[in-house]
Amino acid sequence: MTVRAVVAGVGHYLPARVVANADLEALVETSDEWIRSRSGIERRHFAAEGEMTSHLATHAARAALADAGMGADEIDAIIVATSTPDLTFPSVATMVQAELGMTRGFGFDVQAVCAGFVYALTTANGMILSGQAKRVLVIGAETFSRLMDWNDRTTCVLFGDGAGALVLEAQPGTGDSSDRGILASDLHSDGRYKDLLYVDGGTSTGTTGHLRMAGKEVFRHAVEKLAETANACLEKAGLTSGDVDWIVPHQANIRIIEGTAKKMQLSMDQVVVTVQDHGNTSAASIPLALSVGKARGQIKQGDLIVTEAIGGGLAWGSVVLRW
Structure with a gap:
């Protein structure tokens, strides 16, 4: 019998x-027109003090546990x-574990x-396939507003x-591409x-630091590498772009999203876009978009989804899953 890691529930949260x-x-020094034309962003949410x-x-x-109809005591990991933990340590995951009342x-x-x-x-x-865990709560969470240099108009307007x-x-699955769950992944x-996108703080400086980005270079790498990893991941799963129902990309910039879809020969009608909001x-952007896509009625059980993202490192990759 083949084991698959299947999405049982999804949820998201945005600060008020x-x-x-x-x-x-x-x-x-910026404007609504300048931000929209370069990124597609119309608004963002900032965490409150504390x-x-x-x-x-x-x-x-x-929210994800409620959607799955599960309690925290049913989660193994x-x-x-x-990249924005409350403290250097302990991990955010252990803090969430405590807040959920999960003691195992x-x-x-x-x-x-x-x-x-x-x-x-x-x-x-990997943990599910190896038998290390049966149910895993996977979370993406960020407070990037606290890394912004408010004198740098090219970056501070982009993050939330x-x-x-x-x-x-x-x-259980049958072992072929018709299975629900994660079918393949591709990491790089x-x-x-590293100097294209980084934060200039940490133990080396004794400060939190601010985000620094060479925007044009990151854009160039993003479109090329995201399409490559998505197509490679589909090939690993024995599928092609013609099998894809939805791309749910990292929501960084609408022009990157459009460029990646074009390289994959897919319509923007097949892309879940939330970057404007x-x-x-x-x-946080991919799970947030998955949750919003489901709530909108776009993503339905059985749909084939490609998620892909690139960030500082540079680090990039993709996952193909059937909802």
Whole structure:
């Protein structure tokens, strides 16, 4: 019998504070038209004072558990993808574990910046296939607003805060591409490009630091590498772009999303787009978009989905799954 890691539930959370493009005009030299034309972003959410990444993650986790009809005591492991933990340690995952009242199992964080959720999904899938866990709560959560340099208009307008979560459950499959669940994954990184997207803080400086990005270079790498990893992942699953129902990409920039879809010869009608409503939420953006796509009625059981993301490192990858 083949075991598959199947999505049993999905949920998301966005902080209450909504910041429209026009609101940023008072902070930095920019405009609604400038932001929309370059990114497709119209608004984003910022965490309130005292609202931490773990709080966002816990809200999303509870929504996913409710969607799955499960309690926290039925979960074996929690994996949180984040680059903005509350503290250097302990992990956000253990904080979520405590908030959920989960006293069994284990939790840990994964850090691959915007590609973090793809890495976390792949890790959870491996644990389920190996028998290490039967049910894994996989969360992407970020408070990137706290990494912004509010004097850098090219980056501070692009990011927001949020969280999304999936419950993955071991279920039997037939072993072919008609199975529900994760069918393939494809991960990459190349540290030669670390200076294209990074935060200039940490133990080396004793500060939190600010996000720094070479936007044009990141854009060039993104479109090329995202299409390549998505097609490679489909090939691993024995499928082609013609089999795809939905691309659910990392929500960073509408032009990257459009460029990737074009390279894959897919219509934008097959892409779940949420970037206009929350900006780039890094590791949170894919699970957030999956949750919104399901709530909209776009994503339905049996649909073939490709998720792909690229972030600092550079780190990138994709997952093919059947909903």
